[in-house]
Amino acid sequence: MNDIKLAVLGSEGVGKSALIVRFLTRRFIGEYASSSECIYRKRLSIDGRQLNLELYDPCSQPCEGKSSLNEQMHWADGFVVVYDISDRSSFVAAKAIVHLIRELHLGVTKRDMDSVVFLVGNKQDLCHVREVSREEGQRLAAEGKCQFYELSAAEHYQEVALMFSKVARNAGLSGKAKDRRRPSGSKSMAKLINNVFGKRRKSV
Numbered sequence: 006m007n008d009i010k011l012a013v014l015g016s017e018g019v020g021k022s023a024l025i026v027r028f029l030t031r032r033f034i035g036e037y038a039s040s041s042e043c044i045y046r047k048r049l050s051i052d053g054r055q056l057n058l059e060l061y062d063p064c065s066q067p068c069e070g071k072s073s074l075n076e077q078m079h080w081a082d083g084f085v086v087v088y089d090i091s092d093r094s095s096f097v098a099a100k101a102i103v104h105l106i107r108e109l110h111l112g113v114t115k116r117d118m119d120s121v122v123f124l125v126g127n128k129q130d131l132c133h134v135r136e137v138s139r140e141e142g143q144r145l146a147a148e149g150k151c152q153f154y155e156l157s158a159a160e161h162y163q164e165v166a167l168m169f170s171k172v173a174r175n176a177g178l179s180g181k182a183k184d185r186r187r188p189s190g191s192k193s194m195a196k197l198i199n200n201v202f203g204k205r206r207k208s209v
């Protein structure tokens with residue numbers, strides 16, 4: 006299997022785009038436009054194999070041709086479910102997404118250690134205003150058979166890269182044929198660059 010499709014899910018403002026941009030460009034850029042959903046592509050070499058990675062970044066706001074969570078889930082081989090450690094409501098949303106993935110029997114692998122569902126507590130640099138403890142994150146990950154990471158798109162390039170490489174590797178190992186009906190917004194790196202410094206301004 007050479008094509009790996011990952012959906013990066015989570016509530017608004019948790020840092021989904023920031024994590025993807027960090028992974029693709031090594032840079033943290035504080036402001037993103039997020040008025041449309043996007044798929045970004047990257048070629049990766051993992052264990053000597055060339056993989057075509059597709060990363061789906063949903064649009065949290067209503068937007069034209071927006072795909073449903075159900076479509077996003079059936080499209081993907083692997084999932085990165087993100088919450089913000091300084092925002093409890095984003096953790097509640099992440100919990101619901103993890104449970105939905107499990108209810109749909111997606112991301113099931115023979116060995117838990119090869120899980121293709123990764124739970125990520127982002128914005129670890131904001132631990133002074135933390136609302137979700139590391140233990141709660143670990144508990145949810147154990148419950149949902151996810152791998153767990155706490156990291157900061159703002160501060161940790163290596164951890165972000167490792168996390169994406171690992172979920173891509175696990176998704177590649179567990180690869181099974183899928184209905185490839187994909188979310189609507191297939192975009193290139195140029196689109197990603199256009200999104201940076203886009204219309205919707207956000208502050209940390």
Ligand SMILES: Nc1nc2c(ncn2[C@@H]2O[C@H](COP(=O)(O)OP(=O)(O)OP(=O)(O)O)[C@@H](O)[C@H]2O)c(=O)[nH]1
Nearest residue numbers: 018019020021022023035039065128157158159207
């Ligand atoms: N302090 C801090 N801020 C972050 C981090 N990651 C993202 N942010 C900020 O959080 C805000 C939201 O980031 P986005 O990447 O746009 O979040 P998103 O989940 O893609 O948001 P939507 O597109 O609205 O769903 C931005 O102001 C980012 O600069 C982080 O690790 N630390």
